[in-house]
Amino acid sequence: MKELSLNILDIAENSVKAKASLTEISIEETDEKLTLTFTDNGTGMTEETLKTVTDPFYTTRTTRKVGMGLPLLKLEAEMTGGGVNVTSTHISEDSINHGTVVSAVFYKNHIDFTPLGDVIETVATLIQGHPDTDFLFVHKINEKEIRLDTRELREVLEGIPLNTYEVIKWIKEFLKEQYIN
Amino acid sequence: MKSLAELQAIKDKMKNKVVLREGNNELRVVVGMATCGIAAGARPVLNTIVEAVNEGGLADKVTVSQTGCIGLCQFEPIVEIHEAGKEKVTYVKVDTDKAKRIIEEHIKGGKVIAEFTLSDLK
Numbered sequence: 164m165k166e167l168s169l170n171i172l173d174i175a176e177n178s179v180k181a182k183a184s185l186t187e188i189s190i191e192e193t194d195e196k197l198t199l200t201f202t203d204n205g206t207g208m209t210e211e212t213l214k215t216v217t218d219p220f221y222t223t224r225t226t227r228k229v230g231m232g233l234p235l236l237k238l239e240a241e242m243t244g245g246g247v248n249v250t251s252t253h254i255s256e257d258s259i260n261h262g263t264v265v266s267a268v269f270y271k272n273h274i275d276f277t278p279l280g281d282v283i284e285t286v287a288t289l290i291q292g293h294p295d296t297d298f299l300f301v302h303k304i305n306e307k308e309i310r311l312d313t314r315e316l317r318e319v320l321e322g323i324p325l326n327t328y329e330v331i332k333w334i335k336e337f338l339k340e341q342y343i344n
Numbered sequence: 345m346k347s348l349a350e351l352q353a354i355k356d357k358m359k360n361k362v363v364l365r366e367g368n369n370e371l372r373v374v375v376g377m378a379t380c381g382i383a384a385g386a387r388p389v390l391n392t393i394v395e396a397v398n399e400g401g402l403a404d405k406v407t408v409s410q411t412g413c414i415g416l417c418q419f420e421p422i423v424e425i426h427e428a429g430k431e432k433v434t435y436v437k438v439d440t441d442k443a444k445r446i447i448e449e450h451i452k453g454g455k456v457i458a459e460f461t462l463s464d465l466k
Binding site: 164165169172173176180231232235284285287288291292315316319320321323327328329330331333336337340 | 346348350351352354355357358359377378379380382383387388390391394398403408409410412
């Protein structure tokens with residue numbers, strides 16, 4: 164992918180597809196390292212499925228037999244000297260605490276590190292496409308923290324859809340200001 | 345600084361409008377947003393369409409939504425136009441410039457841009 168924020172969009176879509184009502188996207192950055200963590204409360208995966216998720220010849224989709232999302236993230240992380248770790252609890256094993264955690268580590272000073280790019284567009288795109296599920300976005304850059312929790316916005320909006328254009332515009336500005344200040 | 349109070353004001357303003365919009369979706373624009381679409385540039389295409397529809401005052405009759413892999417990955421980004429009573433139109437290899445033209449000529453003007461469609465692609 165051209166920017167890491169596009170991988171974030173792609174991987175977060177998996178959580179929504181797994182029927183997560185809440186998907187947490189965390190980016191933690193230091194000068195050398197970038198750690199991405201996706202935590203969802205979706206249906207999760209069985210141990211058998213989990214073994215194959217980073218294999219490009221495994222996919223849940225039915226249109227063709229190759230899935231590239233996680234393998235791509237893994238490849239891109241490994242190219243910088245980092246890696247990807249996936250843990251999951253399937254709904255059949257634990258009917259309450261189920262879900263998946265995907266974490267990826269990137270080393271920023273490596274020549275093959277892809278810049279993060281436009282994270283705000285990624286968050287806005289996710290909310291635009293999935294207004295009925297919640298996202299918690301936290302981006303820590305050294306001491307600074309940028310944060311958006313759609314559950315808080317939903318409370319204020321009282322039934323007005325999160326993907327209302329004016330709301331999406333507000334979300335973009337809200338995030339932009341946090342990055343600048 | 346953007347505040348939740350400002351969001352509250354948006355809510356109050358939108359409350360009346362939402363009622364009008366319901367059941368008024370004559371036209372649906374669908375953008376493929378699976379790995380293939382995203383890698384090919386679907387995110388800016390989607391955002392261009394969302395912006396053009398809303399800034400152009402088309403939001404009352406046009407819904408913009410996202411979908412997964414359509415199975416034509418080599419032709420991504422793909423934009424489909426679904427209109428009641430008409431055959432679906434599939435635009436392929438869409439970029440932000442093509443997206444703007446699709447809104448202007450097809451959505452506003454009612455004319456299919458044949459050269460951007462799948463059937464016309466060499």
